[in-house]
Amino acid sequence: MLNFSSDSAPACHSKSYQRPTSQEKWALKKAQKRKYSGIQKELPNKQQFNGPKTKDQQPTEDMEEEDVPTHKSPVRKPAPKDAAKALSPETLKPAQRFKAQTKMTPKSKHVGEHKGGEDSVFIKTSSLFRNNPDIPDVHRPAVTQLKEKVFTSDSFAELDLHPHLINRHSLYTNAVFLGSVQKKTIPVLLSGQDAVVRSQTGSGKTLAYGIPLVQSLQAVEPKIKRGDGPLAVIVVPTREPFTWIVPGVLMGGEKRKAEKARLRKGINILITTPGRLVDHIKNTLSIAFSAVRWLILDEADRILDLGFEKDLTVILNSLNATGPPRQNVLLSATLTDGLSRLAAISMKEPVSIQVGENSEGINDLTPDPTTVQGKSDRFAVPERLQQHMVVVPSKLRLVCLAAFILSKCKFEKGHKIIVFVSSCEAVEFLLILFNAVLSGPKAKQQPPLSFFRLHGNMKQEERTEVFQEFSLCKTGILLCTDVAARGLDMPQVTWIVQYNPPTTPAEYVHRVGRTARIGAKGSSLLFLTPAEMSYVTSLANHNISLSEMKMEMILSTLMLDDRFKVRGKYDGKKSSGAPEQEVQERATVLQTEFENVVHNDNNSVQAAKRALQSFLRAYTAYPSNMKHIFHIKALHLGHAAKSFGLRDAPQGLVTAPAKGSNKDKGQAKASRNKLGEFLLTELV
Numbered sequence: 001m002l003n004f005s006s007d008s009a010p011a012c013h014s015k016s017y018q019r020p021t022s023q024e025k026w027a028l029k030k031a032q033k034r035k036y037s038g039i040q041k042e043l044p045n046k047q048q049f050n051g052p053k054t055k056d057q058q059p060t061e062d063m064e065e066e067d068v069p070t071h072k073s074p075v076r077k078p079a080p081k082d083a084a085k086a087l088s089p090e091t092l093k094p095a096q097r098f099k100a101q102t103k104m105t106p107k108s109k110h111v112g113e114h115k116g117g118e119d120s121v122f123i124k125t126s127s128l129f130r131n132n133p134d135i136p137d138v139h140r141p142a143v144t145q146l147k148e149k150v151f152t153s154d155s156f157a158e159l160d161l162h163p164h165l166i167n168r169h170s171l172y173t174n175a176v177f178l179g180s181v182q183k184k185t186i187p188v189l190l191s192g193q194d195a196v197v198r199s200q201t202g203s204g205k206t207l208a209y210g211i212p213l214v215q216s217l218q219a220v221e222p223k224i225k226r227g228d229g230p231l232a233v234i235v236v237p238t239r240e241p242f243t244w245i246v247p248g249v250l251m252g253g254e255k256r257k258a259e260k261a262r263l264r265k266g267i268n269i270l271i272t273t274p275g276r277l278v279d280h281i282k283n284t285l286s287i288a289f290s291a292v293r294w295l296i297l298d299e300a301d302r303i304l305d306l307g308f309e310k311d312l313t314v315i316l317n318s319l320n321a322t323g324p325p326r327q328n329v330l331l332s333a334t335l336t337d338g339l340s341r342l343a344a345i346s347m348k349e350p351v352s353i354q355v356g357e358n359s360e361g362i363n364d365l366t367p368d369p370t371t372v373q374g375k376s377d378r379f380a381v382p383e384r385l386q387q388h389m390v391v392v393p394s395k396l397r398l399v400c401l402a403a404f405i406l407s408k409c410k411f412e413k414g415h416k417i418i419v420f421v422s423s424c425e426a427v428e429f430l431l432i433l434f435n436a437v438l439s440g441p442k443a444k445q446q447p448p449l450s451f452f453r454l455h456g457n458m459k460q461e462e463r464t465e466v467f468q469e470f471s472l473c474k475t476g477i478l479l480c481t482d483v484a485a486r487g488l489d490m491p492q493v494t495w496i497v498q499y500n501p502p503t504t505p506a507e508y509v510h511r512v513g514r515t516a517r518i519g520a521k522g523s524s525l526l527f528l529t530p531a532e533m534s535y536v537t538s539l540a541n542h543n544i545s546l547s548e549m550k551m552e553m554i555l556s557t558l559m560l561d562d563r564f565k566v567r568g569k570y571d572g573k574k575s576s577g578a579p580e581q582e583v584q585e586r587a588t589v590l591q592t593e594f595e596n597v598v599h600n601d602n603n604s605v606q607a608a609k610r611a612l613q614s615f616l617r618a619y620t621a622y623p624s625n626m627k628h629i630f631h632i633k634a635l636h637l638g639h640a641a642k643s644f645g646l647r648d649a650p651q652g653l654v655t656a657p658a659k660g661s662n663k664d665k666g667q668a669k670a671s672r673n674k675l676g677e678f679l680l681t682e683l684v
């Protein structure tokens with residue numbers, strides 16, 4: 001195991017590096033200014049938001065140290081080339097590709113100053129490995145993992161189902177054995193009862209209600225006609241999950257007029273998001289619920305999480321006002337308090353179905369709120385899921401994520417990774433940055449890494465297309481927000497990376513549930529900063545246990561990638577030779593690549609700032625019971641900025657007063673206001 005000391009010599013420096021005195025720093029700055037006339041001087045990285053000091057915040061003097069030109073790395077200047085060749089995508093340099101993809105405007109004043117060719121000027125990259133908070137030992141509380149058997153030894157043929165249904169079913173899923181949740185749920189639903197079903201992610205809940213639904217509808221006499229309108233309504237929280245099913249879909253993002261026409265023609269099984277259905281209830285005369293005999297609320301707790309409680313009430317009132325007696329089903333991998341209330345208002349004496357021998361007390365399903373209150377929900381995760389966490393100081397997050405992606409998708413075969421990020425802007429930013437730096441022609445790999453993205457700001461057709469492409473690909477990386485956390489069934493995903501921790505443990509369970517589905521193997525990795533480590537305990541309270549992966553181990557992948565080898569051009573020296581030193585140097589070269597791309601022009605800087613801003617906004621959105629772990633004041637903004645390839649925190653956030661005096665309090669307030677301003681600023 002490589003052993004990094006947080007205070008070791010900065011990357012890309014020879015062993016002889018010595019910390020300059022303040023006079024030397026000043027002289028160095030001056031010399032630098034002269035030497036690279038026109039090169040924008042790096043601002044001192046003094047940013048330290050005025051909040052309670054945490055392990056992730058180091059003394060102010062550290063910020064001064066970062067002002068030292070601790071690392072000089074090559075900055076590329078376009079070598080004279082044939083013009084047509086220079087414009088071809090294959091020959092574009094990372095920064096040029098980034099620019100091309102972000103449709104950047106011409107260079108701003110800062111731009112050219114950080115650009116150059118393989119053999120040109122050098123700029124400094126402040127040390128990645130100094131002034132980081134210590135990484136304490138991870139305390140892993142003892143946890144009894146809850147186990148749920150995915151399959152039974154019973155076959156579908158043993159159920160009293162229409163033969164056509166069994167054949168078609170086997171044809172589509174290759175299913176031979178009944179899943180545990182299917183064995184428990186199908187007979188209950190076939191007997192006409194309501195049910196609340198909780199079973200782990202990827203255990204086959206869709207067929208657990210889909211089979212009895214179709215079985216019951218095919219038996220209706222006289223035979224159902226299209227013009228009968230909806231006989232079943234399936235409410236799902238988001239738009240993604242139902243690309244596989246045809247009967248009839250209503251969702252935001254599509255033209256209401258087209259949906260109205262389809263409704264008029266008749267849809268027998270209506271699959272819809274709550275908001276869109278309410279929209280049609282209010283605006284579409286042709287929607288009639290007089291025949292509805294099934295109501296299914298899939299991912300029910302998510303529907304509530306997203307604030308659709310009011311919409312559900314409108315839907316329930318509308319359904320209750322008309323129609324035959326109805327069968328109601330509520331399903332989720334995690335059931336939370338709100339579910340009990342929902343069950344109470346929407347169901348008649350529901351059967352409570354849970355999978356697992358020791359699932360007593362897991363997300364209690366009893367529709368009596370008092371039985372749930374006060375309990376910490378216990379969650380079951382797939383048995384063959386290996387869960388890991390890695391503690392990474394803020395400054396190193398970007399290179400660590402990149403190294404992890406390279407380790408799985410470049411140096412191992414057959415991996416499909418989903419990376420969860422907290423905002424749409426950050427997804428867009430990382431996609432372009434990784435495409436520019438990790439996947440370009442310099443990657444010397446055939447084929448290059450395939451990056452995909454999925455988030456709520458994309459058009460529905462594009463979302464569907466990406467979902468299908470990623471589902472079909474053999475290897476690739478999907479960068480996404482929580483829009484992909486629930487209900488999506490994408491085959492052969494091998495790793496789930498949570499680059500930003502989720503806001504609730506339930507969300508954690510759903511995210512990791514995109515792998516290790518229906519008995520398959522899978523792994524997950526959660527990124528935490530040293531200040532966020534108590535999240536491990538919080539997850540343990542919900543029966544979730546993680547093992548630690550060392551950041552150094554992830555970064556050591558860079559030793560396999562000669563693109564990040566230190567060339568020693570700036571001082572004629574090669575790497576110092578010690579493996580841990582060389583890993584640090586390579587990580588710094590990679591970070592410099594990222595920073596060069598970001599600082600290529602003003603628009604790229606703005607894109608990075610927007611991503612940082614959205615990350616900070618998302619950070620303020622953790623619920624109050626998580627604020628002791630995730631608090632915006634505990635973030636070191638300069639370090640966070642670095643993880644977006646920014647050399648400095650956005651201006652105006654540089655106040656770092658010592659605690660105590662009134663003046664300091666004033667400064668603290670000003671600093672907080674600056675952060676508030678930054679969060680609200682419309683970046684151009």
Ligand SMILES: Nc1ncnc2c1ncn2[C@@H]1O[C@H](COP(=O)(O)OP(=O)(O)OP(=O)(O)O)[C@@H](O)[C@H]1O
Nearest residue numbers: 173175177179201202203204205206333487489518
């Ligand atoms: N009995 C079975 N045998 C084999 N494969 C099955 C069986 N039942 C379902 N599957 C497949 O397992 C996968 C996961 O099923 P599904 O998406 O219904 O899980 P889920 O429990 O709804 O998951 P989540 O809670 O994440 O939404 C699907 O690809 C489905 O086709």
